[in-house]
Amino acid sequence: MLPDTPELRQRPFIEFLLSWRSYGDSPVDVDHLETHISHIFLVGEFAYKLKKAVKLSFLDFSDDHKRSDFVERELVLNRRYAAPLYLETRELSLKDGNVAWGTNGEQSERVLKMRRFKQQDLFSNLVSQNRVSPELLQRLVSKIVRFHIEAEPRPNSFVPEFFEKLVNDCLALIPKELLSREFNAALTHTLHKLRKEITRRQPSHVRLVHGDLHLGNICLYQNEPFPFDGIEFDEKYAAIDTMADFAFLLMDLWRLNQSHLAWSALNIYLEQSFDYEGVVLLPLFLSYRALVRSKVLSIALKQHDHPQNTPELLEYISLAQSALTPNFPALTVIGGLSGSGKTFLGRLLSEQFGALHLRSDVFRKHLAKTPLDQELPIEWYSHEHSEETYRELYSTAKNLLLQGLPVVIDAVHGTTQDRALCEDLASHCHSVTKLWCSVPDHIACARIAQRTKDASDATLEVFQSQKASLSPPDTPGWRFIKMDQNAEALVKILKEFTLQAPWPREARREKKSSSRIREKE
Structure with a gap:
């Protein structure tokens, strides 16, 4: 007579999977891991996953047939993003008190077979x-x-x-x-x-x-x-x-x-x-x-x-x-010519102090419906498209600041009109910091020449054009940062006027x- 609870009915299958003899003729270590809904048996290069016969408030694995269906579904769904790990499902059956691989028995369990990975690589x-x-x-x-x-x-x-x-x-x-x-x-x-x-x-x-x-x-x-x-x-x-x-x-x-x-x-x-x-x-x-x-x-x-x-x-x-x-929104605006280190500084700020990093290069390519690593046609750098890019950039920044989220805006800001946008946004912020990046020309040119797979399309010709037509800010409130320093030195400088308490704490x-x-x- 079969045991009358799902847990007891499943016990012979667990004992079978715990034995090295279930996996071949040669002795092999069997490591057993357990979660609140699964047993995992680690054997050589493989892992065998058995769903626990449990019923919780948010799932029901107490029925043998349902468990079998869920194992098949787990295989299909997880292959969408991890096909090399998810190999197959295998059937176990109980007959005359003995468990074996196969389907000829009065009771069965389905097991998911996966590639094993090192626990240290989680x-x-x-x-x-x-x-x-x-x-x-x-x-x-x-x-x-x-x-x-x-x-x-x-x-x-x-x-x-x-x-x-x-x-x-x-x-x-x-x-x-x-x-x-x-x-x-x-x-x-x-x-x-x-x-x-x-x-x-x-x-x-x-x-x-x-x-x-x-x-x-x-x-x-x-x-x-x-x-x-x-x-x-x-x-x-x-x-x-x-x-x-x-x-x-x-x-x-x-x-x-x-x-x-x-x-x-x-x-x-x-x-x-x-x-x-x-x-x-x-x-x-x-x-x-x-x-x-x-x-x-x-x-x-x-x-x-x-x-x-x-x-x-x-x-x-x-x-x-x-x-x-609730948090107090802080805005940091970064400007500077191509190759001056704006994006490096923006990433440093966003990671070390916590902020959403909005890049004009990314927004421009989104508006053009172009992949980030694909170069845009030159017309997308016209005055009209640049205005459109800045409007979208600052509109997004405003919405995020209104939600109490810190924002870093990373764009050239090479004209008075561009820089006026951050003044208009200041009323929505707890604090505003404006940073202008600069490096010697030869460093900027070297950085531009070395760029690969980046959202920025700037070339040496673009840099020379910016030098001729754009100018750094001459209004109060902008801090000038020399970007030929290492990250440690820059973080030390940034700490002098940072930002706000981290969110979430x-x-x-x-x-x-x-x-x-x-x-x-």
Whole structure:
């Protein structure tokens, strides 16, 4: 007679997969990993994934046939972005008390077979070990942008009512004493305020995406970054706004106090997707993603009868609160001729101090509907197109500043008319810093000659034309920076007039205050 609970019925299959004899004639190490919904067996070059026979508030794996269907779906969905990792599904069957590979039995389980990668090559470990280079981050984010663009549209799958239910499902599984009244009020207010924006993006940005894109679900395999383990068990978690998908990665970076990587990743994503309108939703989505991890961790702690007030759980809750904390918007305007180091300084500012980096070169190519690494026709550098580019650039900056987000504008600003735009924007900012970059001509020319795969199309001829027709600012308020210095020296200079407190505030710095809130309530 078969055991009468799903967990007991599954036990013989777990024992089979724990034995090296199940994988061949030669002894081999079998490493067993466990999550709240899966067993993973690591054997040689492969990993075998078995779904736990569990029923939780957000999924039901208690039925054998449903588990089998979900395994097949997991294979199909994850091959969209990680085909080299996802190999096949295999069947196990139980007959006369014995488990074997195959289908001839009174009970069966389906297992997902994957390529094994080193645990040290999970991005959660790579980030903690400072092994994520700018080039690797660029490749990862570029892959995510391409996937988001190509993913199947799911309009009306992420309407405000559905999203609010997802948030409330998280809150229901987190101990109430860990959440402050102020946070609950801020969350309710933000959800209400952004309902129209969430609705507006349904046709364009709601797609069947990964759904669980935190650092522990991204790996480096054969020197190539791959997201993996996307959500297959319920489309409501994966048919979401693309910005909500990407927010998981950003949230994890901020949680690990890697704000420079978070800002760099965000700016790469925005330059390539040009989804600057979606940034208005980012604080809410960051908070939601921190709540998702809080929920998952809380479930795991309960399964193992551990206390609920662990430092890791408090970090996630602290970040959920911090993401919704109002901020004072700061604007930094960078000007200078081609090759003067504007973009280098803009990236340095955005990564070290935290800001959205808006480049005129990127905006011009977006308006021309041209890939960033493809050269524009010369007519796109006419006076009329340049005016259009600056209008779009400053309009976007204004919208972001109104949301309390820090902005760096990176453009030549070679005319009085161009520079007047930042004066008009000053009333929307907590602070304005204006920087003019300069280097000796031979350095500017060398930099221009060495450029490859950049959004800037500047040539030596363009530089000479700028020298002849443009002039540096002669009005008060501009700070002149010599850009023939190294990054360390520049950061030291920038600290003299920086900007504002970081947003979101680093999770670990908030840990004590979160604890005080908990004790107080």
